[in-house]
Amino acid sequence: MIITIHDKATSEERANLMALLCRITGSQRPIATTQTQQSEVIVLDGTQVNADAQVALGQQRAVEQLIQLKTSYQLVSRAFQREDSQVVIGAGHGCKTVTVGGKSASPVIMAGPCAVENREQLLETAHGVAKAGGQVLRGGAFKPRTSPYQFQGLGIEGLILLNEAREETGLPIITEVMEPGMVETVAQHADVLQIGARNMQNYPLLVAAGKHSQKRPVLLKRGLSSTIEEWLLAAEYIVAAGNPNVILCERGIRSYDPQTRNVLDLACVPLLKELTHLPIIVDPSHATGRSELVPVMSRASIAANADGLIIEVHPDPNTALCDGKQSITPAELKQVIQETQMLSRMLKGELVMAPVA
Numbered sequence: 424m425i426i427t428i429h430d431k432a433t434s435e436e437r438a439n440l441m442a443l444l445c446r447i448t449g450s451q452r453p454i455a456t457t458q459t460q461q462s463e464v465i466v467l468d469g470t471q472v473n474a475d476a477q478v479a480l481g482q483q484r485a486v487e488q489l490i491q492l493k494t495s496y497q498l499v500s501r502a503f504q505r506e507d508s509q510v511v512i513g514a515g516h517g518c519k520t521v522t523v524g525g526k527s528a529s530p531v532i533m534a535g536p537c538a539v540e541n542r543e544q545l546l547e548t549a550h551g552v553a554k555a556g557g558q559v560l561r562g563g564a565f566k567p568r569t570s571p572y573q574f575q576g577l578g579i580e581g582l583i584l585l586n587e588a589r590e591e592t593g594l595p596i597i598t599e600v601m602e603p604g605m606v607e608t609v610a611q612h613a614d615v616l617q618i619g620a621r622n623m624q625n626y627p628l629l630v631a632a633g634k635h636s637q638k639r640p641v642l643l644k645r646g647l648s649s650t651i652e653e654w655l656l657a658a659e660y661i662v663a664a665g666n667p668n669v670i671l672c673e674r675g676i677r678s679y680d681p682q683t684r685n686v687l688d689l690a691c692v693p694l695l696k697e698l699t700h701l702p703i704i705v706d707p708s709h710a711t712g713r714s715e716l717v718p719v720m721s722r723a724s725i726a727a728n729a730d731g732l733i734i735e736v737h738p739d740p741n742t743a744l745c746d747g748k749q750s751i752t753p754a755e756l757k758q759v760i761q762e763t764q765m766l767s768r769m770l771k772g773e774l775v776m777a778p779v780a
């Protein structure tokens with residue numbers, strides 16, 4: 424159950440509400456409120472609230488609305504918030520700001536290397552991404568590698584290089600954070616915190632990304648074998664902890680066929696548009712594992728109504744220290760951006776095709 428709080432509630436009205444909630448839930452501690460994009464709310468486990476308690480809550484002056492939802496996820500649900508959430512990237516770092524989500528917005532393209540390898544590679548890629556029309560620069564400084572013997576990323580040095588790339592190109596940056604204790608540090612450098620597929624159910628990390636002081640947007644990738652409900656509940660952790668700026672990212676799920684690295688679940692995009700108000704982008708690089716499939720699956724993702732793409736780009740994919748097989752070049756990225764922009768404008772009716780004779 425979600426309780427939305429009147430923005431004009433006095434401190435006495437709030438205190439009365441909190442005291443009642445403590446009685447209803449049997450808790451000694453005041454119940455935490457959370458700020459969503461639209462209002463201040465309290466979320467309760469619906470089973471704690473019987474019919475009498477509901478009536479008593481409804482009579483509280485501090486309560487604007489009581490919302491009973493049937494789904495396990497609450498704050499991220501479309502039934503709670505009908506309007507699309509719009510997530511603003513880049514505020515506070517003096518770079519360009521980019522908005523993800525919302526019906527009128529055009530798809531946002533995030534692109535860059537899987538891993539920050541060195542200064543030259545990052546800056547060359549960053550300039551290539553900017554020139555191609557990309558709006559956000561990606562690059563892993565902390566890499567969650569399957570094998571402990573593979574390149575693990577440059578760590579803090581990688582974050583410093585990403586800062587330099589942002590200063591040179593004006594592009595906001597997205598980079599992965601793998602542990603709760605590093606969230607504040609990564610948030611000081613990055614414009615978007617990426618939580619990777621392997622960490623989608625790392626609950627202390629989700630809570631830390633929800634609570635950190637800067638409230639940077641979080642890109643939450645779908646877990647390797649996660650259901651849509653598990654994914655939405657992971658997003659719920661971040662929002663319930665206080666950060667409403669969450670973007671979902673479909674990056675393919677595990678299956679049995681090794682021909683592609685993962686199976687790109689494109690049907691989840693229109694489905695998520697019904698289930699949640701959060702923006703959803705697609706990562707065709709990890710979803711396919713094959714650079715030659717990235718352009719067409721980028722177009723397919725935009726046709727499925729994705730709010731953007733995150734694509735791995737390397738100036739020389741053959742020498743990449745990580746994920747070279749699925750990386751495209753900056754020139755190929757330019758083509759992908761042109762095609763997906765055109766497609767998006769056509770789907771919105773902004774670009775009219777000549778009628779078939």
Ligand code: PEP
Nearest residue numbers: 537619620621644674709
């Ligand atoms: C990445 O973006 O480089 C990455 C490791 O992605 P994922 O978490 O989707 O595997």
Ligand code: MN
Nearest residue numbers: 537735745746
């Ligand atoms: Mn990668």
